[in-house]
Amino acid sequence: MARLTGGRGGHVATAAHTGYVLVKQGVIRPMRPDKIVRIALAWRRWGITPPLAYAIGAIRHPDRPAIIDERGALSFAEVAQRTTRLAHALRERLQPGDRVGVLCRNHHGPVETIVAGGKLGTDVVLLNTGLTGPQLATVLTEQQVGVLVLDSEFSAHLDEVPEGVQVVLAWTEGSTERPTLEHLITTSTNRGLPRPTRHSRMVVLTSGTTGTPKGARRPDPPSLSPAATIFARMPLQAGERTLVCAPIFHTWGLAAFQLGSVLGSTLVLQRKFDPEQALSAVARYRCTSLFAVPIMLRRILDLPTETRGKYHVGALRIVASSGSALPADLATRFQRAFGPMLYNFYGSTEVSWVSIATPEDLLTAPDTAGRPPRGTALRILDEDGTPVPRGRPGRIFAGNDMLFEGYTNGQSRERLDGMMATGDLGRFDKSGRLYVVGREDDMIVSGGENVYPKETEDAIGKMSGVTEVAVIGVDDADFGQRLAAYVVLEPDTELSADQLRESLRDELPKYALPRDVVFLAALPRNATGKVVPRELPR
Missing domain, CATH: 3.40.50.980 (Rossmann fold)
Structure with a gap:
């Protein structure tokens, strides 16, 4: 678990690390004195904001x-x-x-x-x-x-x-x-x-999957340290080309824009996501990175092999996924198809980043959310705010330089010792990797047992013939609550509810088996690719 640095020594170490990373990634490099003066004047005018990034770009590489x-x-x-x-x-x-x-x-x-x-x-x-x-x-x-x-x-x-x-x-x-x-x-x-x-200030709306979207005020970065924190774990390089598939109005697409601004990158944008057109853009513009949400990666994989093979994507080094949980089966399939280039970024509108899983992490543990990057505090706490033993689930709290300033309606998230609740439940494994087991409000109590829908969701997602799945808790007269699974199958796949449950019996305890299984043609999703539970049939 990483800790936030503090004190003068901590600030010096952070500044040194930031400088080292920015030089390594090509953000800082030698320039003519007149350009340095012009950049200094732009910084004085704009501060660390988007106008500064494009002013620097116009000075350093105008064309x-x-x-x-x-x-x-x-x-x-x-x-x-x-x-x-x-x-x-x-x-x-x-x-x-x-x-x-x-x-x-x-x-x-x-x-x-x-x-x-x-x-x-x-x-x-x-x-x-x-x-x-x-x-x-x-x-x-x-x-x-x-x-x-x-x-x-x-x-x-x-x-x-x-x-x-x-x-x-x-x-x-x-x-x-x-x-x-x-x-x-x-x-x-x-x-x-x-x-x-x-x-x-940029105001980003929450996803609104369970209610009316709220406005969240994003803070100014205090320096380039937050960007360097990400670059140290996800080695984006200055001046490269990035295909931004995630919508810019969403926190993840906005992050791609902000990181690209620091790097002086070329942003390749398409108004609507189409999996084949995305591969075509990567090939045509020789994009080295791609920012997407998990459902977009699944749709790329769902393309016929011969369609994917039409496009040479050899320049692609980094595929960065965030915005919703990355299913373990998707992480494994994607890296088998495209090689070890997938990064899973866990965070939210409110807390920015929490942890990053590298390609190596996902090869070893495809269901992990990774480890916190440098300068990030991460704790798993019980209801009393006490750290839980490693391996046991608890509430995820995170702290970094970019916690949001609060909702525009005056509300905020629970804070504790400089950290903020993410609203998720998680656990650490023996190697210190984080696993997100579900939302705090997703956990159900069925017959006296704490049940996490994501565990069942991941198990179903690995089954042959299943392309998408969502598992939620519904009311039950006898047990208080029970699990309901909504499953999308590949074309020509035959699978009954009883067969699905029988396939899970050796992997899940009885209380984690879905009592209800509903087969759908597609899951209801919002514009950012998240499943909208309230639109699932009951």
Whole structure:
């Protein structure tokens, strides 16, 4: 278990480690003195924020593509100039205290809006593309959104937009009478902006799988130490190309954007995930890393072998997965197909990172969430806040430099000794690896036994012919609660509920066998790929 460093000696050691990692990964390298001065001035103006990253890119490698999407490429110099123009245009439309809302898929629009918001010191609210019209209206009001930037495909929601919210279209198909992001950029000035009086905050919505999404304020990084912490475990290199499949409005896609900004990487973006198109982009642009959620990796594996073989992905070194639990069978299958390049990142909107499983970890223990990186405190505690013995499950608490600042409704997560509850239950093995056994509110008591649905879910997921599974607790008149399994089978697979339970009898105790087994064509998922339990049939 790693500990947070403290005191002057700890700060010196952290700074030295940060510098070492950033030099090793190519972030820090020799430059002409005039460029160093210009970067120092940019840092003084923007601080450690997205505008600084693109200002540095425009100084160091102005012609390098910063973003590649379906409409072409934008260089770092172009993004720096365009976001200044966009910032001027947004400032004319915003009232004091207003935020900018972004309802977009992955393309240059949300990236430029985030950077422009940073140049103004205006908070940017990243909206989930899966929101219903009424949910969108509620969130816009709660988050005090004054300008909404959205793709035209979501125009059906415009009738729900509260009066007074100005709408700007980002990705459009055909002509439109509404103002567009491109029009604002091309018709605004590129003159210098005043230094913002405050740093912009990005507000990320929680997944909302069990209720209405909440806004979570993401903090400014205190330095480049958080990025170095990740790079030390997941060796991303400066200047490479990254395919970001995870949506940018989600914490994991946002992390890919932020890490890529530090590295001066080219972000390759596609508006909608398609497994074959993802492989095509990796091959075409020689991407060295790919950020995805587990269901995306499963869909890539579900492609016929001959389809996957059409695309040369030899440049790919790192596939980073997060956003939901990585099933053990998926980790094993993926590395068999693509080699030892899979990293499992466990964290959340609230606590940022907790642990990272390397390819070597996943080869040895495919169901592990890995180990905490340097500078991260991780504890497994009982209900009284006392550490539990190794091997026993308990509540996961984590501490690092990027714990969220709280929900925008004024609430927060439970904290203890500088650490925050993740809301999950987990255990350590003898080697110090973390295993997440489920959500605290997922655990059920069936006939007096504590039952963790994830254990049953993992066992079913390893069965031949099963492509997806979700296990939840449901009410039971006799036992209090019981497990219900929702299973998606491969085409032409025949499996009955009794056969499924019989296959599990040697692996699971009787109380962990699912009493209910429901076969579905697909699991209900939200826009970030998480299963939505409330939409499962009961």
